[in-house]
Amino acid sequence: MPSLGRLHLITDTRPGRDPLAVVRAALTVAHADLVVQVRVEDSATDREAYDLTRRVLALCTPYGATCLVNDRLHVALAVGAAGGHVGADDLPVAAARRVLGPTGVLGATARAPDPARQAVAAGASYLGVGPCHTTSTKTGLPDPIGPAGVRAVVDAVDVPVIAIGGVTAARVPALRAAGAYGVAVVGAVSAAADPALATAELIEALTC
Ligand SMILES: Cc1ncc(COP(=O)(O)OP(=O)(O)O)c(N)n1
Numbered sequence: 001m002p003s004l005g006r007l008h009l010i011t012d013t014r015p016g017r018d019p020l021a022v023v024r025a026a027l028t029v030a031h032a033d034l035v036v037q038v039r040v041e042d043s044a045t046d047r048e049a050y051d052l053t054r055r056v057l058a059l060c061t062p063y064g065a066t067c068l069v070n071d072r073l074h075v076a077l078a079v080g081a082a083g084g085h086v087g088a089d090d091l092p093v094a095a096a097r098r099v100l101g102p103t104g105v106l107g108a109t110a111r112a113p114d115p116a117r118q119a120v121a122a123g124a125s126y127l128g129v130g131p132c133h134t135t136s137t138k139t140g141l142p143d144p145i146g147p148a149g150v151r152a153v154v155d156a157v158d159v160p161v162i163a164i165g166g167v168t169a170a171r172v173p174a175l176r177a178a179g180a181y182g183v184a185v186v187g188a189v190s191a192a193a194d195p196a197l198a199t200a201e202l203i204e205a206l207t208c
């Protein structure tokens, strides 16, 4: 499997957003360092998820960037995306691994060492760990775990840890110091006045 990109851009498909424009802008800067995770609203239809993923994959392919699909692994397979991401309300990690097969990229959400170890044993290729900081993008989350919580998971597993939740370029150094391999963002890029510039700042923070 090729190495995982360090910047995961999760699509923002809330009303009034333009996820494809944001993905285009990010790709011009991040190239193959970018992983685009297609995440649609729970109310979106599979057809809507499929159509968006096809378009995102078409944008990613020329750059060698990776396209993953959140929750809906059948959409990932149907489109030919590299894999998907699952959490507590989705398929169990072992079942997700069976769906994706041995070579698919499979992310799993984990917030603490024991669930992290279990997710890796069940077949996760990377872990999404957070919320690291408060976020306005997703409701109903537990309290932020901060860089110390990231460190606890990093020390427990041997797969890349992707820090998520309220991540900004300014917060990347502390997350990297805690051992995070990369970060996943929604708002830091999608809500930025200049998504390409925001991507450049995140890539700089991740690679310096
Ligand atoms: C990289 C990454 N980490 C965590 C999540 C959250 O997944 P999940 O807990 O299943 O919540 P939803 O995103 O499905 O609402 C993620 N998507 N990506």
Ligand SMILES: Cc1ncsc1CCOP(=O)(O)O
Residues within 6 Å of the ligand: 130, 131, 134, 135, 136, 137, 138, 141, 164, 165, 166, 167, 184, 185, 186, 187, 188
């Ligand atoms: C999907 C998800 N899971 C944990 S935090 C989060 C949202 C992250 O969005 P932002 O980068 O805008 O805080």
Ligand SMILES: [Mg+2]
Residues within 6 Å of the ligand: 070, 071, 085, 086, 087, 088, 089, 090
């Ligand atoms: Mg999920």
